[in-house]
Amino acid sequence: MAELKTFKGGIHPPYNKELASGKAIKAAPIPSEVVIHLQQHIGAPCEPLVKEGDRVELGQKIGEAQAFVSAPVHASVSGTVKAITEVPNFTGAKVKSVIITPDPEQPEFQKRTGKDLDALTAEEVREIAKEAGLVGMGGAAFPTHVKITPPKDKPIDIVIINACECEPFLTCDHRLLLERTDDLIAGARLLKTAVGAGKVIFGVEANKMDAVDALRSRASSYPDVEVEVLEVKYPEGAEKMLIFALTGRKVPPGKLPSEVGCLVQNVGTAVALYEAAAWGKPLYERVVTVTGPGVREPANLLARIGTPISVLLEACGGLVGNPVKLIMGGPMTGWAQKDASAPVVKGTSGVVVLTSDVVDLGEESECVRCGKCVEVCPMFLSPNFIVQSVKRGQWDKAEMWGALDCFECGCCSFECPAYIPHVQYVRKAKAEIAALKKK
């Protein structure tokens, strides 16, 4: 067998995809209250368009973007605005949010039909993405319309659909690949239109060959769509790694994919773009994988934005074993929660519950210079020296060793025999360096 395409470095964590990969997407229950943050994304927060006591309809815009790098938010249920107040999000930061009490009877979304997607212009696609409040649904939640508006001097020739889903446990993209194949391909081709690219490449990890087959059979009629199989390795789906694996192009440090003529979008985002363009449906729900050894019946749930994760866990039969980590997102990059109150946001790909038998909470000790972090860092940084510089407060050195180029994949900490949480140190370094640069 030929070598599969991949990048250098990286790790092989336990994937545990089988817990949820066979579970078809099903609708999550409507909660008794939805909490919609007015800032779901990277960029400026939205201004609320509604006030306490207002009636809202499903899909109605309730928060308007105030800047270019921002995305509007929409009501995920029909109901009444109970309050507009500050609520902690999954990171613990307080953000202004619209709390809606849903009507007992929820309407079906009225799909608009008959739209000719091939006739849309780049400008129109961007406008659709913006109005529908699309953001990157892989976790980073960067507003999509910004990403598909590349600088004029940097033409984009390839659209890459990140179908790696390299985070362990998560299967929401896998399900979309299988269940929404046609819509996904249509969405990907809309992205191609938006940036004027020549082709679309789907990058799929080799642990999803059923998805590869589905894509290949449905895409065979499109000469501009390619499907590539990639080695199963974390973080294969990181933008720079994925671009390199598929095209051999290297995005320079501190630069964006447009620098090398590429646009990378996640599977969920491409499907959402299709729904927005074909049906006029804004982004008010998404697939969330609820899984892990601590979840009784793992599932892929189509959840309304703003649903508290406790509701999702209950829909999965509740918890089992001795749960010690409740993670919003994937186990490599997600945020540990202190309870299940955080609401689903547009970037929530999963809720993972880990039990005491799979979590190793060793104590941080001194770096023993084993070099394992250097070996696995896909950015070829020196995580150990970044940590050392942070401990000494030498921010210029931290930058020299690559703190700003770290995209926080966590490979280094995964392998570190001294249990050093590099990512935490890197975040500190980034904040300090940014503060120094402002001065």
Next chain:
Amino acid sequence: MAMDNLVLTPPPHLRSKEQTAVAMRDVLIALAPITIAALVAFTYNALFNIAVCVGSAMFFELVARKIRKKKVTLSDGSAAVTGLLLALLLPAKIHWLNMIIASFVAVVIVKELMGGLGRNIFNPALFGFVFILIGSGFLASWTGHLGFLPGGFDGVQAATPVAYIKHGLQGAPSYAALLFANYGGAISEVGCFWILLGGAYLLYRKVINWVIPVTILATVFILAYILGSDGLYQILAGGVMLGAFFMATDWVTSPMYRWGQAVFGLIIGICIVLIRLYGGPSGAVAYSILIGNAFVPLLDKVFKPKRFGEVVAA
């Protein structure tokens, strides 16, 4: 739902099975064959030496951590490794006080006073060994005369395999003897085979990588050949194997990056051959590795890898 035990630690939430203590345990396992071979050859003397070195190394570490009011780190196994390596470097008949001094220097001066495991520049066991080697000829005057346990082989009185290197190989032990059972100077010079076995285990367990051992052995072999000496004999005799697999590969005191490791191996290999051919008869490997250790900070600077996508400015 039962959520009382939730912990809030930063990502990643999964980790490999790597642990410093496991790696140290692997080193001890890898040292088992040569240790057993030494015990078979030198019986009580070897047992006594190992007990004194390991015991005192652990004792000194315990005391040093307590005095510095730091967490006691005996369980990471690094003190035990230091003690065992020290014992393996020494001849069978050596006064116990020498061992205590070496152990003190290794653990307290070289390791703990530098900040503990991870911060020392020099390999502790080697530094302790060289300290008593230089220290007013202790080794020469005390071994043999003051060794007080019976049995075993008096390594220093007879010509060691390394001593032949400088003066020609007539009468030197055969390759096979060096591989399996020649009794040289140190108690670990009882057959390279046992060391290679341990080295293979360390490679298999990914505790070490091949770069340092291979560059050292290759450099010694080739340079010895160029200088008219027997390359194979040179890598089999004395402490080259032990040094290449167990000392130069010490995580803390070797370079981080592959190219740095290669140059490190090159430096050590060159020093070994030159010292052996033109310097004194004992400690060539120890001195060479310590010289290599001194270059590590520089090598880490010079060979810092280019970041992903970074273009080298011409």
